[in-house]
Each structure stands twice: as C-alpha cells, then as structure tokens.
Amino acid sequence: MNYMFAQLIREWRFMLTQKYILVLLLCTLVISGFSVWSGLREINQQEQTIQRLLQADEQDRSETQAKYSDPGYLAYYSFHLTYSPPSAIAFAALGERDIYPWKHRVRMLALEGQIYESDGQNAELAQTGKIDFVFVLSALAPLLIILLFHDLYASERASGRHDLLVTTAKSGLALWGARAGVRFITVILCLMLPFYIGTWISGSSLDSVLQVSVWSILYLLFWTLLSIWWGKNASSAPRVASGLIGFWVLFAFIIPILGDLAIQKAVHSPKGGDILLTQREAVNDAWDLPKETTMDAFTATHPKWKNHVAMESMFEWKWYYAFQQVGDQKAESLSQAYRQAAHQKYDLSGYISLISPPLLLQRQLTRVANTDALAAFAYEQQIRDFHKRLREFYYPPLFKGLNLGRSQLAIMPRYKPEAHKTKNTSTTPQLH
C-alpha cells in the first residue's frame, strides 16, 4: 500500500512539472465551474419566477373573487398557476426543462390547448441549449480525457523513452498504473469539485449526489480505459488522438443523430399544434351546434349532471364549460396518441443510449435530477389531475345555478406540485 502510494506521489509530482497538463486541468476546472454556476443561476431564476408568479397568481385570484360571485365568471377569469419546481440537483442536468414547459397558468377552459399552446415555440428554445454540468461531462469531458491520455504511451515511444521506462520500472502498474491513476483522479477532482460545491449550495440529497457521482465516474472511466487501450501499442500520438476523436464523434453525435432520425421515422406522432387546433375547432364549432348535441356529448362522460342540463336562456355558463370539456374530449384521442408516441420515443432512445455512453449518461443524470421527459410527462399529468379537481369544484354550482360563497372559495383546489426525492423536502440525508 505504501509502495503504491509512493508511486502515486511520484507521478503526482511529475505531473506538476508538465505545464500543458496543468493548463488542461485548469481549463477543466473552469469549464466545470462555469457549468455549475450557470446551472445554479438558471435554477435560481426558475425558482424566483415561480415565487413571483405564485404571488401574482394569488393576488390576481383574490381580485377576481372580490369582483365576481357567479361561478361562471369566477371560473372564466380565475387563472391557476401550475408549475414543476426544479429539484435541488437540477442545476447539474437542466435536461428537458428548456424544451418542455415547466409552468402553465391554466383556467377551467378546455385544457389540452392550454397545455400544448407553447409547443411551437419550444422547438426553437430547444436549439439554443444550455451549458450545464451534464453537457460538460458528457460532451466535453471525453475530449479532455482524450487530450490527457492519448499520448500516455505514444509520446514515450516517439521520444525513445518507452523501453528505458519499462525496463527501469519495478512493474507496469508502478509506472502506467500510477501515471494514469494520478491523471484520472485529478481530472475527476477538477470536474466534480465544482459539482460538489453546487450540491452543497443547492442542498441536494446525498442519495442524488451519490448517484450522479457513480454515473459520472463510470463514464469518465469508460473514456479513460478506451483512451489507454487505443493508445497502448501506438507510437504516433496524433494518430491515437484522431482515432479517439472518431470514437467521440461516433458516440456523442453520429449515434444520437442517427438514432433520433430512426426514432422519428419509426414513431409517428401528432403535433402539439394539431391537438390545439382540434380542440379549438371543437370549441368554436360548439357555438353553432344545437345545445343538446353538446350536452349529450358532455353527459356521456359526466352522467352525474344528466338532470341538470336544461337551459332557460341562450347562454348559460354550464353549457359554455360543457362545450369546453367536449372540446377536450374531441382532442383526447390525439392527445393520447401524442403522449403514447412521446413515451415510445423515450423508451426507444433508452435502447439507443445503450450504444452511446454520452446519451446514457445524460439520460441517467436527467432522471436523477427529475428533468427528463418522464418528469415533463408527470407534470402534464399533474396539470390534468388539477384541472379535473377544478372542474369537480365548479360543476356543482354551475349546474345547480348557485353562487360561490366565501367558505366554498376557501376550499377551492390549489395546485400543489408533487415532491421529488431530490428536493430539500426529501427525507434522505442532506449535505448541509
């Protein structure tokens, strides 16, 4: 043990004499630090936005409730903020939070259109991307590893030192093992140190930090072993580097791009805009349809109100909200197909990730951070559940023609996001 420790110390001192390695490691530390800072800033902004919107939402609803007692008007003018708060460790993997919306202000109108109305602009947002820790780790760290390890053997061979080193060293492990070990440990420290500081600032759970650490170290180990193996018998460092960069392009770009193309080709999905259009057309058409047609479609799914659909005037709120609901019902099959396709795409990309380590790492880390597509799907479902509770709250006064009193308003459903295990509210041990 002491012997191996001495070898590591020697190689550590030797590494400190190599300026290009020190510059490379410093760059790694700076890039990792920037990604963590940028992620923390983004998450902080999202949390502030949520807080600001929560206050505005509360005030807006209070004003509406002071102004109206008729449930129809109240439901029409009351907005409800729904949101998916970022997990404590989301700063490290922002994931799909810049593609899928994480906040919606919903009303008791047809819901599907409200969910998918931002689908068009999110595609553009997705192109800009963000430099978060998982990006640095999955895309940039392999390059750093390649730069650090590609010439482990080749530079010694090219300079004529290899044979002298090998015959002088007590064992291969004492030389190559210690040299590679020191570089590996240092690169991990440079990459992970800013991350650990970030987890301390954000109060991430120990469980999530451990998971990210294990995946990250396994991923870096993969690239290190690949770089060492590829360069073991080579004498030309540039040739080794070229080959390794080829692997990087293959794993980080070609496989994910081809995989995405294959998935798009294999899985057909309606667009968010199609759902929005179908639902809005159904709502618009309802104005010209006989009221019985709308009410029949409504009571088919809500038989409880069958005896309360008779109308005494040309316009009644219950009919208005019934055709909103029928609008959702008409878009239901499209919405289902959309969600099913999204799940299918997510599952298929899981298979693709098995042959693309960068994709696999992103997938695992966004899962831990609850920022992946599954988290977005879960949030959508939470909105639907909340909208259902809202309808169940408003339907009795709407269909029975009653006003809403203060006591009833006090029990109006409030949106509460589901707690995620990596949040501060977690029962798992905290870092501080």
Next chain:
Amino acid sequence: MIKIQKINSVIEASSLCVDINTPPILKTLNFQVKKGEVYALLGGNGAGKSTTLKTFLGFNIPTSGNAKIDDQEVTEALDTTREKCAYLPESATLYPHLTARENIEYFLSLANIRKSQDDINQAFQKVALQQDAWDRHMQTYSKGMRQKTAIALALLREAPIFLLDEPTSGLDPVAIDEFNHLVRELALSGATILMVTHDVYGACQVADRIGLLRNGELVGEFDAPENGRIDTEEVHRAFAQKESA
C-alpha cells in the same frame, strides 16, 4: 569504486529464434556472456542486434529457443530479470523539461531505489558530466550529455547486468574513451555487459569477446587474448567479408 549486486550473472541465448516478420529476424542464435565479461554483438544494419537486446529485455517473445538471464527465462520472470538489468538505449532521450538530477531521481524512484544526493553527484562525476549541467534542464543538453546522464542512471541502479544499445553513438572521441574505460571498470567490478554496436574499433577496445551477427545468425566469434585486446584488423576483415558475402 562501482558497486554491483553480487550474483553469478550470465546472459544466454540458446537456439534463439525470433520471428516478428518474414524472414525471421533471429535464427538459432547461440551465445553466452559470463559473469564479469564484456560481450559485443557486432553487425550491420538489420543484422538483428537491437532485436537480440530487446528479446533479453522482454519486448520480443522468442518463437523458439531460450533467452535467459541469470538462469531465468526472460519471458517467465520478466520483472525479476529486468530488475537485474540496466538498459542503456541508443538514443537516451530523458525528460527534457526536467534537470539531469530530477530525471535521475524520477527513474530511480520508478525502480524503487533510494540514493542520496552525494551518490548522484558521484555518478555524474564518474560519467564526466560537467557540474554546471547537473541542475540544468535537459532540453539544453547535447546528445553526448544525455547519454552520460543515462549512463549515470545505469550506474546508480547497481544492476549486475548491463545491456547497452550502441552506447557510444553520438559521443565525442574523448567521451568514447571515458566510456570505454568505465565499461572496463564495470566488468572488473563483476558486472556482465552485453553491448550491441556496429563500431568495430569501439568493440575491439572494450570487449572480451565479440560475436559477429549477420541476418540473425552468429557467423563468427573473437576472443581477446589474455591481458590484451581483440585485433581490430582481424575483426574488420571478417566483418567486411561477411557483410559483402
């Protein structure tokens, strides 16, 4: 006084065949180097000199026959046999961003050998490396100075066996004389030395025995007379004859 580990060291090649490419580089090579002996393998380009040395260092695996160091098969006891050998490559490029002293310390640490600064200074003096260069970065060194540093390293390892690959290549005549003197001193101290060279004169100056190598085969051997040196003319003639055959 040069310190050498006490072992009955010999280097032995018996029916040694190394087949990396076609035709084989070494074909049934037989020779033996006794303890305290300097053996020079002499041959032209492509004769198999470096291959022989690399086989004894364990970089080439014999196709057949044996390559033994101190009665141990090299391929079967790689770490042990390497530990007994100090290797001096033809072009000893140590780390240019380190000083000679730092290079020596690094390589000794690799071999798990502890030496005092005095020992290192003595080794530098022994190889006649000028004192003002000891703590200078080696990127400013001439080839001869680098070679001297590598020789100092070999001495400090106190190995009983020295494997030298074209050891005087790049050295000036004075340094060659100093080196030859050093090699003789090593042999007197009990070290076994196998050197490969194409320098007929240099080999005759220092070797107790010379083996002529051609196309991977030993085609002649010359022994030094008692208290004398091998006749350069004779070796030169044989070398030229064999090379032109």
